[in-house]
Amino acid sequence: MKSQFIVALLIVPCILAGCTESEIDATDGALGCTYSDADNYNSSALVDDGSCIYSEPTETVLGCTYSQALNYNQDASEDDGSCRYPVVEDPILGCTYSDAYNYEMNATEDDGTCIYDSDGDGIIDDFEEAGCTDSSANNHNSSSTDDDGSCDYDDDDDGVYDWAEKEGCLDANATNYDASATDDNQTMCEYPYVMNIADLEDFLDEEVLESSFVGLGNDSAFIRVIEVTESSEEELMESDNNANTTAVEVILGHDPINEIVYSSMVIRIMGDISMEQTTVQGADGINYRIGNSNSGSWYYARDEVYHYENPFEEEDDDDGGASEDDEEDSICDEFFDNDPFNWPDNWTLSHDNGINKAEGRSESRGLDAALELVGNPPRLSHFEISQFNGMARCSIAVLDLSVADLAIDTNLPRTSMTMKLENEFQDESSSTKTWSADLSDEHFEEVNLTEIEIRVTYTESNDDGEQVTHVVDSMKLSEQTSTYTDQCFQWTLSWADNDNDGYTSSGDAYSVTRTDRVIDPCPEEDEYRYKDFQIVFFDLWADMPTGGVFTPGFDYIVAIMAILASSIITGRRD
Secondary structure, three states, X not given: OHHHHHHHXXXXXXXXXXXXXXXHHHHHOOEEOOOOOOOOOOOOOOEEOOOOOOOOOOOOOEEOOOOOOOOOOOOOOEEOOOOOOOOOOOOOEXXXXXXXXXXXXXXXXXXXXXXXXOOOOOOOHHHOOEEOXXXXXXXXXXXXXXXXXXXXXXXXXXXXXXXXXXXXXXXXXXXXXXXXXXXXXXXXXXXXXXXXXXXXXXXXXXXXXXXXXXXXXXXXXXXXXXXXXXXXXXXXXXXXXXXXXXXXXXXXXXXXXXXXXXXXXXXXXXXXXXXXXXXXXXXXXXXXXXXXXXXXXXXXXXXXXOOXXXXXXXXXXXXXXXXXXXXXXXXXXXXHOOOOOOOOOEEEEEEEOOEEEEEXXXXXXXXXXXXXXXXXXXXXXXXXXXXOOOOOEEEEEEEOHHHOOOOOOOOOOEXXXXXXXXXXXXXXXXXXXXXXXXXOOOOOOOOEHHHEEEEEEEEEEOOOOOXXXXXXXXXXXXXXXXXXXXXXXXXXXXXXXXXOOOEOOOOOEEEEEEEEOXXXXXXXXXXXXXXXXXXXXXXXXXXXXXOOOOOOOHHXXXXXXHHHHXXXXXXXXX
């Protein structure tokens, strides 16, 4: 009411003075709370109108008002000086980055000392050296620690890695030109040797020619020896073709590393009749075939001792000199016995693909001669003497190793060894009979004595008329001797291993003795007493009697080759 009165006092004079309505409103706005400590204090009020409002005083909350303090109180309105702060220890300096080479797990403050080994090779990055680390590369750097992919394996920059380079002769004029070579080596090149007449004369010298033939046998190459002769004149007249010939062809191969000998022999009679035998002999056995590739079968037989004889080696006679064949001279003898260089009317020399050829003809003898030589110094690769108006021919040629597979096949059907006996003898008295024999010099299969039995047998017919063989007594040769008594006789079997090597060898011998029983003898009329007893050898390994499949001994083949070769090398004889 008091404020309203005051307002009225202000307005009435204003009205009397002629104040406008707006001036009266302005006068009304000068009223308000003029006390600054009031909640609704109005700083523009000129006259306090008694409207001031005062809030209830708030209660002061004492505490620590500093947020970094250990006991900071966010509800405190007034700091009371109670703040407590943590004790700050000295920092532990070190590398605080766990991927660093020198990371210190106990460090509390990084000191900037971190070092790194990014590739984990034990060398810090600051000390790594990039380069080629492959020792096989031609630019290998032994001080490099990090491979940067710069390794160079092509030293000559020809586009071929060094490891793939092939050294060889790249001269097309050389006999050993190698188109597959990538690196040219002129020192490897071999150039054609063109033989002249003087060279041929030197080669046909007795000593040079002889050593050439012997050298053939010492090579591990294959050698073909052939001899062809005419049939009788009568047979020749009966035929209108040239088939009436007898030919012997032998192929010999020698592999000294694997201890294997290959031998193939073909004998042709009258052109259309032939006998073939092929033998592969090694340290662990023999494979052989009788008959051609269509009709013959391969067999496996074991031979404990490897044999090789050079058919071109000179054999000494009892007097220490060169042996002389008693065989009739072949057409090759015409060449060797009559100064080979001057033997023909002329010599024609030619050269083709590294092979020197020498051809000559003797009109007076009706014979042609042909030689082929390779290499420098020249080596004999082919030799042939032949009739130019007939069929007679002898020759020898070096063949490629691919002509035969040198291997022993142990999966072939087994065949027995062949016992080659000599000096066979039977001695019979009133009460005793003895059979005996020696292994001949031709025997070549040296088989373990445990694998061969000597047997006493007899054969008789059964009720069906079939022949049945009965074994009376048997003994492995390794037992050396044994005794057996049957209903009429006492049998004593013995084997003499004269060289004491434990194998069947030439010179070994057997004996079988049959003696009448002294005690309780059988009657004279006993049928058993008059059986036809036989002495046989049985091959336990092959499960058949010895010689179950006929095969000439390997030495026999070599002997044939030696005969052929000797006819070619007659010039060696005195």
